[in-house]
Amino acid sequence: MTMDLNDDELLRYSRQILLPQIDVAGQLKLKNSRVLIVGLGGLGSPVALYLAAAGVGELHLADFDSVDLTNLQRQIIHDSTQVGVSKVDSASARLSAINPQVRLVPHRAALDEDSLAAAVGGVDLVLDCSDNFGTREAVNAACVVAGKPLVSGAAIRLEGQLAVFDPRNAASPCYHCLYGHGSEAELTCSEAGVVGPLVGLVGSLQALEALKLLAGFGEPLVGRLLLIDALGSRFRELRVKRDPGCSVCGGRP
Secondary structure, three states: OOOOOOHHHHHHOHHHHOOOOOHHHHHHHHHOOEEEEEOOOOOHHHHHHHHHHHOOOEEEEEOOOEOOHHHHHOOOOOOHHHOOOEHHHHHHHHHHHHOOOOEEEEEOOOOOHHHHHHHHHOOOEEEEOOOOHHHHHHHHHHHHHHOOOEEEEEEEEOEEEEEEEOOOOOOOOOHHHHHOOOOOOOOOHHHHOEOHHHHHHHHHHHHHHHHHHHHOOOOOOEOEEEEEEOOOOEEEEEEOOOOOOOOOOOOOO
16 A cells, blocks of 8 residues: 655645545545446446546446447547547546546456456445446445445436445445346436436546545445436435345345
8 A cells, every 4th residue: 555645646636635524644545445437438437537536546447348429428538539449448548648647457348257256356446337237236246245335326318326335334235125126127328318417417426425435534325325306406315224135235244
């Protein structure tokens, strides 16, 4: 672990360090943190940008897809010159330009059970920015096994959701406690549509929750589900309890 901040870092992060909730100690925690971002699309774009800018020391970037023209309406980490390029490579170029001091670890292939377990086990926190239920379930299961906190976000049409699942907290539910095996048939953004600023909002909130967990300040969204109604500009919060009979986390201490 790095035990100090250099002069460039003290200046770069000075507005963050001014906050008593973060200070130099919190900034050092961010510098020594490792984070896995699963998905570099609409949610992963603001997540990666804000975590890199905030000085999280090591970002593991996982996405097997390439940049498509239809992505550019909302996936703001990519641009027109990167169409056809791997999203991991496109995002890496942008993040390196924003903050060359952040270490980037690429995962360009789809993560199977073994590689996902290894990726989750090698970081301090995971952000699920994927767009399908199967990936979310797999990421959640890996986080429960490894005991790693998970910041989960979703957005479609004009609705968004956000929650934090932390297996280190005995009272925290997991993703499966909340959603079980899923309900209605899944829809993707290509089928149902989505407005760009909504995924930017959810992703920005995911990044904020990650910083709170990593630096140790504030009250993370553990045991709470934040619902966002973009059409009416309304936020609603639901309490979520751990399911002792959950097939994923029910057996953990």
